Amino acid sequence: MIYIGIDLGGTAVKIGAVSASGQVLGKAEKPTRAERPYGEVIRDMAEGIREILGQLNLPEDQIAAIGVGVPGAVNNDTGYVTDCTNLGWMNTDFRGEMHRYFSCPVILENDANVAALAEAKVGISKGTHSSIMITLGTGVGSAIMMDGKLWTGSHGVAGEIGHMILVPDGVACNCGRMGCVERYCSATALAEQARHYSLTYADTMILQMAGGKKENITAKMVVDAAREGDRLGVQLFTNYCRYLAMTIDNVINFFDPEMIILGGGVSKAGDFLLKGVLSYIPAYVMGAERAGTRVVLATLGNDAGIIGAALLGLK
Ligand SMILES: [Zn+2]
Numbered sequence: 001m002i003y004i005g006i007d008l009g010g011t012a013v014k015i016g017a018v019s020a021s022g023q024v025l026g027k028a029e030k031p032t033r034a035e036r037p038y039g040e041v042i043r044d045m046a047e048g049i050r051e052i053l054g055q056l057n058l059p060e061d062q063i064a065a066i067g068v069g070v071p072g073a074v075n076n077d078t079g080y081v082t083d084c085t086n087l088g089w090m091n092t093d094f095r096g097e098m099h100r101y102f103s104c105p106v107i108l109e110n111d112a113n114v115a116a117l118a119e120a121k122v123g124i125s126k127g128t129h130s131s132i133m134i135t136l137g138t139g140v141g142s143a144i145m146m147d148g149k150l151w152t153g154s155h156g157v158a159g160e161i162g163h164m165i166l167v168p169d170g171v172a173c174n175c176g177r178m179g180c181v182e183r184y185c186s187a188t189a190l191a192e193q194a195r196h197y198s199l200t201y202a203d204t205m206i207l208q209m210a211g212g213k214k215e216n217i218t219a220k221m222v223v224d225a226a227r228e229g230d231r232l233g234v235q236l237f238t239n240y241c242r243y244l245a246m247t248i249d250n251v252i253n254f255f256d257p258e259m260i261i262l263g264g265g266v267s268k269a270g271d272f273l274l275k276g277v278l279s280y281i282p283a284y285v286m287g288a289e290r291a292g293t294r295v296v297l298a299t300l301g302n303d304a305g306i307i308g309a310a311l312l313g314l315k
Helices: 038-056 094-098 111-122 187-197 205-209 219-227 231-255 265-269 271-278 301-314
Strands: 002-008 012-018 024-031 063-070 073-075 080-084 089-092 106-110 130-136 140-146 149-151 259-263 294-297
Touching (some): 002 111, 002 301, 012 038, 012 301, 024 038, 024 301, 038 063, 038 094, 063 111, 063 301, 073 106, 080 094, 094 106, 106 111, 106 301, 111 130, 111 140, 111 149, 111 259, 140 231, 187 219, 187 265, 205 219, 205 231, 219 231, 219 265, 219 271, 231 259, 231 271, 259 265, 259 271, 271 294
Parallel strands (some): 130 259, 259 294
Antiparallel strands (some): 002 012, 012 024, 073 080, 080 089, 130 140
């Protein structure tokens, strides 16, 4: 039997067939084009699944389950995507629509949870009793694994660390409040700060990388400039690491997990990010035992979404 995993993103839908041990056997990809009616996006997913079955020369009844990671909130009792602002999907009958094409079980989960599940089953946190994954992307998300299971909270919204307040009266957030973690620790925040300060530091390498247009600045450019010793790059990246360390330290002080895993776009900065963050950790974490929490980088990269979604079917 194979397990289908679907990573539903804002720009692309990645589909994969995965073995029970978490090995990726075949893949397909479709553009999301989220402006379309959701039925068309799900039809493309079904087409991708059929393509993979063709690659592997397997009949449909070999699919044990279809799992999907959604960048928003889901309800597994109803099979609905309840709130996915990025795609404009509100109370969308995902399972019902997918059942028009395949009759196997269809399981939904939030995408940060899916990535954490993948790392815990076949990645860096395999064998740990507790871990928290923090994703540093467009926003900041997190997922909690306890005793090999996801802890999603009594209302399914646990781990919203992106909207914990880090700076009183700080930068305004999409959620309507001010000073949220997301406004300091996301890839978006890093790029936005660089855009803002590029006017004062007109000689910054970041602006050159963006072809002189501040609206083209990305988080990766800031990281690359910091590596090269660019004054603005170093300043912004150092601040970024400090804010992220404070957030991590709050999580450690509160939860004392065995491991904290950093994933998402900014984690691609690798050891450069890890070193920067770790240098601040002793300043904030109380007690030697809590300071024993390992802070590491995600290892599964782009396939984490497919693998984790597929492994939802093992339950
Ligand atoms: Zn917020």
